Amino acid sequence: MMDTQALRKDAARNRDLLISAGRDLFARRGLAATLNDVAHHAGVGVGTAYRRFANKEELIEAIWQQQVDELEAILREAVAAPDPWEGLVQYLEKSLAAQAKDRGMAQMLAGRTWPDHYDQQRDRLAPLVDQVADRARGAGALREDVTGTDLIFLQIALTDISGTVQSGSAPEGRDDADRLYRRYLWIVLDGLRASASAPSKLPVAALTTHETHALLQPRPQG
Amino acid sequence: MMDTQALRKDAARNRDLLISAGRDLFARRGLAATLNDVAHHAGVGVGTAYRRFANKEELIEAIWQQQVDELEAILREAVAAPDPWEGLVQYLEKSLAAQAKDRGMAQMLAGRTWPDHYDQQRDRLAPLVDQVADRARGAGALREDVTGTDLIFLQIALTDISGTVQSGSAPEGRDDADRLYRRYLWIVLDGLRASASAPSKLPVAALTTHETHALLQPRPQG
DNA sequence: TTCAAGCGGATATAGATGATCCGCTTCCTC
DNA sequence: GAGGAAGCGGATCATCTATATCCGCTTGAA
Numbered sequence: 001m002m003d004t005q006a007l008r009k010d011a012a013r014n015r016d017l018l019i020s021a022g023r024d025l026f027a028r029r030g031l032a033a034t035l036n037d038v039a040h041h042a043g044v045g046v047g048t049a050y051r052r053f054a055n056k057e058e059l060i061e062a063i064w065q066q067q068v069d070e071l072e073a074i075l076r077e078a079v080a081a082p083d084p085w086e087g088l089v090q091y092l093e094k095s096l097a098a099q100a101k102d103r104g105m106a107q108m109l110a111g112r113t114w115p116d117h118y119d120q121q122r123d124r125l126a127p128l129v130d131q132v133a134d135r136a137r138g139a140g141a142l143r144e145d146v147t148g149t150d151l152i153f154l155q156i157a158l159t160d161i162s163g164t165v166q167s168g169s170a171p172e173g174r175d176d177a178d179r180l181y182r183r184y185l186w187i188v189l190d191g192l193r194a195s196a197s198a199p200s201k202l203p204v205a206a207l208t209t210h211e212t213h214a215l216l217q218p219r220p221q222g
Numbered sequence: 223m224m225d226t227q228a229l230r231k232d233a234a235r236n237r238d239l240l241i242s243a244g245r246d247l248f249a250r251r252g253l254a255a256t257l258n259d260v261a262h263h264a265g266v267g268v269g270t271a272y273r274r275f276a277n278k279e280e281l282i283e284a285i286w287q288q289q290v291d292e293l294e295a296i297l298r299e300a301v302a303a304p305d306p307w308e309g310l311v312q313y314l315e316k317s318l319a320a321q322a323k324d325r326g327m328a329q330m331l332a333g334r335t336w337p338d339h340y341d342q343q344r345d346r347l348a349p350l351v352d353q354v355a356d357r358a359r360g361a362g363a364l365r366e367d368v369t370g371t372d373l374i375f376l377q378i379a380l381t382d383i384s385g386t387v388q389s390g391s392a393p394e395g396r397d398d399a400d401r402l403y404r405r406y407l408w409i410v411l412d413g414l415r416a417s418a419s420a421p422s423k424l425p426v427a428a429l430t431t432h433e434t435h436a437l438l439q440p441r442p443q444g
Numbered sequence: 445t446t447c448a449a450g451c452g453g454a455t456a457t458a459g460a461t462g463a464t465c466c467g468c469t470t471c472c473t474c
Numbered sequence: 475g476a477g478g479a480a481g482c483g484g485a486t487c488a489t490c491t492a493t494a495t496c497c498g499c500t501t502g503a504a
Contacts, residue, residue: 008502011450034492045452050494110386111438118438126431143421146409149434153383154406160382161375164332184376187368191413191421198418199365209348212371216333216340230471230480256461267483272463 015052017042022059023066026104031113035059060108061117067105068121071095075128084132085141088151089189091132095155096181100162110156126152143194158185165215177215179204237274239264244281245288248326253335257281282330283339289327290343293317297350306354307363310373311411313354317377318403322384332378348374365416380407387437399437401426 007015021042025033035056039049053059074094081087099106107113130148137144161181183204190200207215229237243264247255257278261271275281296316303309321328329335352370359366383403405426412422429437 008449010502014451035494036492039453046454046493047452047495047497048450051450055493115439119435122435122438126435130431145421145424145428147428149429149431150405150409152434152438153386153402153429154409156386157379157383157406161379164375164378180375183372184379187372187376187413188410189413191409191411194421196418196420199367199413199416202367206367206369207371207375209352209371212374213341213344213348216344216374232470233481236482257463258461261483268462268485269464269466269483270481273481277462 011052014042014044014048017044018049018052018059019062019066023063023102023104026060026063027102030103031060031107057114057117060104060113063104064108064113064117064121067102067108068124070098071109071125072128074098075125075132078132079128079135084135084139088132088136088142091129092151092155092185092189093182096158096162096185099155099159100166100178100181103163103166106159106163110159137194140194142192146192154188158188176204177207177211180207233274236264236266236270239266240271240274240281241284241288245285245324245326248282248285249324252325253282253329279336279339282326282335285326286330286335286339286343289324289330290346292320293331293347294350296320297347297354300354301350301357306357306361310354310358310364313351314373314377314407314411315404318380318384318407321377321381322388322400322403325385325388328381328385332381359416362416364414368414376410380410398426399429399433402429 018038022038025038025041029037035049035053036046038059039046042049049059053062074091078087078091078094081090099109108118111118126148129151133142133146133148133151136142137146158181161184162178165177165180183202183206186200186202190197240260244255244260247260247263251259257271257275258268260281261268264271271281275284296313300309300313300316303312321331330340333340348370351373355364355368355370355373358364359368380403383406384400387399387402405424405428408422408424412419
């Protein structure tokens with residue numbers, strides 16, 4: 001049995017380097033990045049990368065593992081929140097923030113990757129999302145006709161805004177745009193409330209027409 | 223001057239064939255489809271395709287033209303609607319329906335294509351979208367803090383749901399999923415209303431956890 | 445000290461994509 | 475209805491990119 005422990009010290013270190021370089025690169029450029037790219041980014045040879053991970057999927061698997069852990073922590077915190085509605089809001093805000101910072105994570109969550117990795121871990125998250133929704137609904141805060149799966153699709157939708165904006169924005173540019181999704185999250189939250197109430201104050205300003213058009217300019221290379 | 227009129231009859235027919243084959247193929251598979259693919263789909267040789275359009279962009283340009291016309295018609299109708307709020311709703315429903323049926327259109331609108339085509343035509347649409355928003359706001363139906371650019375981003379977000387769902391669903395499968403975006407459109411609309419009111423009746427049922435997971439299964443080839 | 449384990453990265457393979465070329469066919473004109 | 479310009483098809487070339495391997499050299503640990 002080829003245990004993790006069986007790795008020589010330097011090899012183990014390189015494996016870690018590869019995983020964190022992978023996270024970083026996938027976060028920035030999405031899952032399209034190559035295993036060769038990751039190797040360079042980690043400062044090791046490609047050979048080393050392929051010795052440790054048979055292919056990109058295997059690396060993604062290792063990273064996905066970590067990410068699901070993080071999401072699970074966010075969800076457990078949300079479920080434990082004293083106010084169920086606040087729990088739901090916190091969950092969406094944190095989860096979306098994580099995905100806005102990490103394109104790779106967003107792509108994995110939206111099913112833009114291989115089935116295997118996805119299925120196994122997803123079963124850990126889905127029940128927790130349902131719980132968040134059920135609690136909020138039970139408390140009379142979330143409208144009756146909305147379920148946990150709705151939260152998933154709404155996240156996918158809101159995350160796409162981040163993707164669109166990031167791919168078009170210059171690095172220096174207005175970093176408010178990075179948080180634009182929060183504006184729409186709050187509109188959606190107003191739509192999710194059970195009881196009619198006055199519109200929330202939106203946390204991010206609308207973009208001007210000009211800013212919008214600039215952001216929709218296509219990818220000048222990621 | 224190489225006029226359209228200067229084309230021989232068969233050549234002109236082939237050009238039309240290519241454009242409609244392109245629309246069809248881009249609609250189904252997105253803008254990633256090849257000019258060679260389009261040629262085959264049109265039943266003409268690749269040579270013919272490249273003789274008529276120097277490259278894929280040129281073909282897309284021609285198609286984009288038509289699509290903007292259609293969107294403009296939708297917008298003008300919305301602006302002319304007796305009830306400003308109904309106009310806004312109609313616009314979003316029709317525009318989203320069109321984009322759900324046509325991946326290529328959605329990608330172009332979201333800026334997933336080359337600048338040139340985009341910029342020129344966009345200027346025809348943006349003011350109309352603003353008008354739709356302004357009218358609804360002026361009538362006190364749309365919340366005060368929401369602008370035309372918000373409608374654009376919300377469309378991008380909602381359209382992404384269609385993309386996610388389509389890429390995962392089998393052709394025979396539950397065609398309700400194709401309209402799933404409408405469910406979220408209505409949640410968003412509740413969030414966009416100026417006056418607090420009871421939640422709308424959602425036009426599409428939520429997916430079960432099982433259905434959701436099946437749809438998030440990645441692309442078994444488009 | 446020894447050598448299995450690990451390393452780097454040039455290099456082979458494969459597949460997709462973009463585009464051209466040229467012998468044959470079709471349309472149009474006179 | 476004949477001649478020639480315009481058009482046609484699709485095999486083929488040229489890139490590109492991603493994936494993966496191989497092998498001579500280095501390093502860690504028994």
